[in-house]
Amino acid sequence: MVAEIARLRAEYHAFIRDNIIRISPSGVFGDYPNFADGGSRTSVNVVWGIYKRLPEQAQLDVSLVSGQARGSYFENATRVFLQSSFALLAHIRPGRWRYETSRSIASFDQYRHLAYLSEALNRDKVLKTMLGANSDYIVTPDIVVSRLPITDEEINQNTTVLDDSQSVAANTRLRTQNNPDRPILHASISCKWTIRSDRTQNTRTEALNLIRNRKGNLPHIVAVTAEPLPTRIAAIALGTGDLDCVYHFALPELRQSLIDLENEDQLDMLDLMVGGMRLRDISDLPFDLAV
Template identity: 25%
Template sequence: MPAPFAASLCGFRPKNGNPNTSDNNDKGSIELGLALFEEMGVPEGQVVGDDPGANMEIAIVNDLQPHRSDLLIRRGPSALAFEQYAHLRVFPEFRRGHQDVMPHVEHLMRLASALPSSGPVDQLRTAIADAEEVFRGQDRMSERLKLYMPEESLLNLDITCASEQEAMEPILHLGLSSKWSLRTDRAQDCVSQGSKLASQRRGPMPHYAVITMEPRPAMLKILADGSGSVDYVYHLDLPALKRAMKKVRAQRRSNKWSPGDTFDRLLNQGRIRDYDQLVDAVKNIPKGLRPSVPEHAAEQVPPPHDSGSVGLTALS
């Protein structure tokens, strides 16, 4: 079953009349986009907002949240805001917060040196001198850490589904990379993000998938054809895309049509799924999962960016 809002996001570009899913320099993309819109029943000449990708994310969040009111379904938070990735915040926080303590120790020594000599004052000066050596060594180690420690970067997740825990980071159950349409670089970003989510986690791997309106099998193949970094590719209207592919294939003189063969293979592998299967995945997230890392393992949690309740103003 397609997403109930899918057709409302689709439109034609005023300048050239091409579908807003298409690459203007790719005739095949335009052909498939037109066939897809026809199967979806998108009114001819329909014009929508300039940012269908953002509107798609808003619509997805607003559609999924009622299915699981006990979960946090949001747009745009960093993976570092969740329990499985909170450890990746520790070194960046150290780097930002670290200060050279030597100026403070030297200030204490100047103050002690100005005091009249006495037994206690001499002991104080000796203690400060000993502390100076200790702190100097710690500062050297800190500088080496800042110089040589790698800083792993994770792109913000477009849509997240997580469960709250009292006084702890939320557990990330599902992360979506939302791409209205695809280019090679966009698809590779999704694969890279999934790979990092898998390799850098501590705890259970969240379900990571891409959701898109892209009609071209060649672009879908980058994400769905054997990449273990992406669980599935969810399409906003897979039934309409199947019909569009069949229609375009029928217009060919030969049944041997490479995009159609690629699409069939991805379908047979179960790598492309319809929107209602995403809804089912959210519904089936278990309730009351136990935390997988010790309590207070990472403090100073930045709150997830809450933009999931924004209305579909651009679609009105």
């Protein structure tokens, strides 16, 4: 019997293979799947190693999928995998959860004050000039996971934890009595199909805004990528203080590809990030969010 997480991971890979991965013909080093850097022999070779390990390989498809479409498909595939796999852990992390793409953090309880800031900027031209026409405070993560507040009836399900007294637990945001209309942001997930040097800093910028501008608990802040080169993944994975961790869509497949290619430099960087708890496989993510 195949374990459920393994099955969901295989379905995730199958969706990515069928809807996102396409073969770019006639690159500098020959044809290559579209998450390789066609100008890098190492990137092309590593990606072919990953690709041949994905489940149920189909006919190589050369039809075009735009960069915007690839990003959207990758976000939705990751959201579906996460929602399905996290549901398997309901006995470990119960609650009513929402999984959404492209939703502003101002929608959530810890960041609700940012909505007032945005309104103030729109009303006051001088303030907008001082702080910037497009405020960087309100970010819109690729995927957000949130928890809905719970009623006192739910809290008292097994024993009388609370009564009608207003003197206890009067400010916690988990009670609908105190927080009737704002879900609590549990996780912010940035999805990067590939990583190029000019596109890495916005992930860290979003993370820092989430850290600095919250009123309440800090959500999990992670990134998911299909980038094949560990040295490029390191641009967002190394260091601490902003992202919790980076998750690769096919980490064991990536590692085996590097072993087969005997690429010690890339393998050393991969092992450094894994051993330093900065890089994990996508199958680790639902468990980490259950903490």
